[in-house]
Amino acid sequence: MLFAVVHDGFAGPEFLDLLRTRDEGAMHRLVNAYLPQILRAARGAGLNPQNAEDVCQSTFVTFIEKIGDFEGRSHVRTWLFGILYRKISEMRRSASRESGAESIDQVMETRFKTDGHWQKPPQGTDSATYESEVREHLADCMEGISTDQRMAFVLREVEELDSEEICRTMDISRSNLGVLLYRGRNLLRECLENRNIRSY
């Protein structure tokens, strides 16, 4: 990935030393390099513009406060995303309820016969129509999935991080990540299908 190559210098010991001494130039470079990604992920996780800005600010402040704990073993970006993820999780835990994640597993069960073949296949449409339906309803459907499912989905699809980095960011196993992606994507697909059923 080009981005990772370009910013690899940020993981170097010299740059980390500059940050530890609160070097202003280094802090500017860090914020300049990663703010767009962190802000986009915060918005993608479902925060409104003001909350997203606030959480970005506190992510960078926490980063610099805890820089002494950072040993440079993971990428600076992974560490930043990890801080962001924990802050969003805390906000969500106090602000809203999580949806029943297991119910989507039951919905998926009903879609297949006992021999593993489709019983209730996806509603078919041409790809251009489907894309316009996604455009119309995806934002609303995203509101219906849990913070963890949403974060995993956004880090994968929007930020295009590999599985290993997402697992380190969210501190979960590869199979946990698989379950989050599976449930999140199927919840979104089911939601879109329910909304568009009238048009078939």
Place this chain on the structure above:
Amino acid sequence: MLKCKDLTRMIASDETEDFGFMKRMEIRFHLFMCKHCREYSGQIRSIGQGAKKMAAEAEPDREQLRRLEKDICGKMCGSDHGPG
């Protein structure tokens, strides 16, 4: 023989990225033969692409980024917890 139910699980959970050549071929063959799985797989892909487009359209403008960057740098410099 790969079942549709297993295939949807592999696709939606990104298990396929860890697969070797033979397993990938098996999946491609199944998708070639099975209209419903092809439909499902295409929809999962469109949802991901849709999320990416949505994020691109909500990108903050340069002015907003510059202002926020200034705020953050101010706060970071102001945080005087000392190194380590």
